Amino acid sequence: MAALCVSVRGDEEGQRGQRGQQAQTANTHTTMAHDSIRVRFAPSPTGYLHVGGARTALFNWLFARQSGGKFLLRIEDTDRERSSDEHTQVIRDGLTGLGLDWDEDIVFQGAGIERHQKMADDLLARGHAYEDDGAVRFRMPHEEIAWEDAVGGHISFQGSDIQDWIILRSDRTPTYNFTVVADDAEMTISHVIRGADHISNTPKQIAVFRALGHEPPVFAHVPMIHGPDGHKLSKRHGATAVGDYQNLGILPEALRNFLALLGWNPKDEREVFSDIHELIQAFSLADVQRKSAIFDLTKLEWMNGQHLSLTPVDQLLPLVEPEMKRLGLDAESVPHEKLVKAVDINRERARTIMDIAERAAVRLDSSFIKTDDEKAQKLIAKDRDGFYSSLEATYQLLSGMDDAAWQPENLEQQLRDLAESLGVGPSKIFQPIRVAITGTTVSEGIHILLDVVGREESLARIQAAIRRD
RNA sequence: GCCCCCAUCGUCUAGCGGUAAGGACACCACUCUUUCAAGGUGGUGACAGGGGUUCGACUCCCCUUGGGGGCGCCA
Numbered sequence: 001m002a003a004l005c006v007s008v009r010g011d012e013e014g015q016r017g018q019r020g021q022q023a024q025t026a027n028t029h030t031t032m033a034h035d036s037i038r039v040r041f042a043p044s045p046t047g048y049l050h051v052g053g054a055r056t057a058l059f060n061w062l063f064a065r066q067s068g069g070k071f072l073l074r075i076e077d078t079d080r081e082r083s084s085d086e087h088t089q090v091i092r093d094g095l096t097g098l099g100l101d102w103d104e105d106i107v108f109q110g111a112g113i114e115r116h117q118k119m120a121d122d123l124l125a126r127g128h129a130y131e132d133d134g135a136v137r138f139r140m141p142h143e144e145i146a147w148e149d150a151v152g153g154h155i156s157f158q159g160s161d162i163q164d165w166i167i168l169r170s171d172r173t174p175t176y177n178f179t180v181v182a183d184d185a186e187m188t189i190s191h192v193i194r195g196a197d198h199i200s201n202t203p204k205q206i207a208v209f210r211a212l213g214h215e216p217p218v219f220a221h222v223p224m225i226h227g228p229d230g231h232k233l234s235k236r237h238g239a240t241a242v243g244d245y246q247n248l249g250i251l252p253e254a255l256r257n258f259l260a261l262l263g264w265n266p267k268d269e270r271e272v273f274s275d276i277h278e279l280i281q282a283f284s285l286a287d288v289q290r291k292s293a294i295f296d297l298t299k300l301e302w303m304n305g306q307h308l309s310l311t312p313v314d315q316l317l318p319l320v321e322p323e324m325k326r327l328g329l330d331a332e333s334v335p336h337e338k339l340v341k342a343v344d345i346n347r348e349r350a351r352t353i354m355d356i357a358e359r360a361a362v363r364l365d366s367s368f369i370k371t372d373d374e375k376a377q378k379l380i381a382k383d384r385d386g387f388y389s390s391l392e393a394t395y396q397l398l399s400g401m402d403d404a405a406w407q408p409e410n411l412e413q414q415l416r417d418l419a420e421s422l423g424v425g426p427s428k429i430f431q432p433i434r435v436a437i438t439g440t441t442v443s444e445g446i447h448i449l450l451d452v453v454g455r456e457e458s459l460a461r462i463q464a465a466i467r468r469d
Numbered sequence: 470g471c472c473c474c475c476a477u478c479g480u481c482u483a484g485c486g487g488u489a490a491g492g493a494c495a496c497c498a499c500u501c502u503u504u505c506a507a508g509g510u511g512g513u514g515a516c517a518g519g520g521g522u523u524c525g526a527c528u529c530c531c532c533u534u535g536g537g538g539g540c541g542c543c544a
Contacts, residue, residue: 155474168542200539223474223537231536258481289482292537293480296481296494296495299493412503427503427504431504434504
């Protein structure tokens with residue numbers, strides 16, 4: 001671990017800040033001291049990775065990857081009550097799932113207690129803190145404390161507005177605002193990129209940095225994410241954890257893409273970033289919004305649909321198969337080729353992985369055929385005789401075709417010819433087939449559907465539908 | 470109560486003194502089509518209010534209002 005030392009950051013760090021011009025410098029490769037850029041994500045292991053935290057991590061990561069700096073992970077586990085190894089694992093998995101990898105070993109804040117205590121004692125000895133009822137309280141300087149926030153611009157507090165606060169409890173355990181500074185200094189963090197809810201902690205922390213004899217890092221406070229009601233996104237809004245969205249059938253890259261665009265935009269019309277490198281290149285701290293954003297699930301789903309149709313089947317299969325299993329269909333029990341077809345063809349009309357799994361299941365196992373689709377029922381009711389006679393004619397035709405003839409182009413041609421010979425529009429033939437095979441009025445092209453489901457099974461389903469008459 | 474931050478379509482946003490205020494999601498038409506989705510075309514829809522500054526303000530300044538965040542021996 002790096003020795004505790006005064007920051008080696010150069011002048012460009014100290015001067016940076018006038019939002020815009022100079023913050024921009026950090027994002028381009030014109031900065032000399034690339035390797036001095038060190039950012040961190042510092043969640044407390046409370047059981048899940050919040051999407052707000054995930055976005056903060058993402059911005060840190062993008063900034064580090066773009067600048068050639070380091071992205072570090074620090075677990076704020078000082079609160080023993082709420083911390084656990086499993087909780088830490090959830091965070092690691094969440095970040096990894098989103099493709100956010102960290103450099104160096106994970107730092108556990110709890111490991112630094114003795115150092116924190118020593119630093120507090122030092123502050124005490126030098127008059128920057130004083131004892132109060134057994135605790136150690138930091139003496140806030142009565143002066144203006146301001147900084148150039150890389151996102152928020154100039155932000156200023158009066159030290160006199162802020163109460164002296166405890167850095168060491170009476171049981172000698174250090175408090176959050178103090179350990180953050182101690183560890184950021186220890187880790188020689190150059191840019192603290194975190195949620196805007198920490199803005200009012202910042203003057204306290206700057207004061208400690210100074211008392212400790214350190215130049216404060218560059219601060220960048222990214223706006224918060226709110227729920228539809230405008231309040232801080234919380235559990236009562238439903239899904240707030242990264243894991244929740246995986247369960248909702250959202251691709252990690254779609255969530256990542258969506259999160260990147262909440263509070264930031266590339267200044268051009270790009271929205272769907274299929275290549276993470278493109279995102280890294282486009283990202284800019286200075287262009288991060290100062291206004292909080294509302295989490296819009298509908299747009300996330302749209303984004304997911306975009307990524308779904310960009311993702312090759314073989315990458316999708318491992319995600320779809322567990323969903324199918326959850327529905328009660330063992331993917332391994334069906335021929336692989338059939339599975340691939342069923343998934344692939346439904347990729348582009350689906351918004352979530354579940355959509356795909358459900359549609360695929362219908363095509364692979366007749367027990368998943370819908371029985372309660374309103375539109376399908378209406379279609380049948382509208383013209384019962386036409387529906388069944390059409391199905392019978394279709395069955396006659398299709399049962400006469402062998403496997404070799406069972407090809408999409410041929411199927412379509414044959415069915416069109418049938419419609420013509422019967423003197424009806426194609427939909428009079430097509431829709432009944434669709435209903436017989438899927439139980440719904442919606443599917444891929446009918447000839448594709450017949451191909452995906454296969455000759456034998458298709459015929460069986462049509463016959464079964466006729467029998468139901 | 471005190472402190473800080475924020476304010477363009479319902480939502481995400483572009484705008485950086487002179488624009489018919491642009492894009493995306495959603496929504497509504499139309500189109501394509503065997504259905505749906507996708508695609509294409511078009512449409513509805515915003516500068517919170519009031520003062521300044523200026524020849525000219527969405528853009529700069531101030532106030533109001535509204536929203537958010539923070540004020541623990543929590544993190």
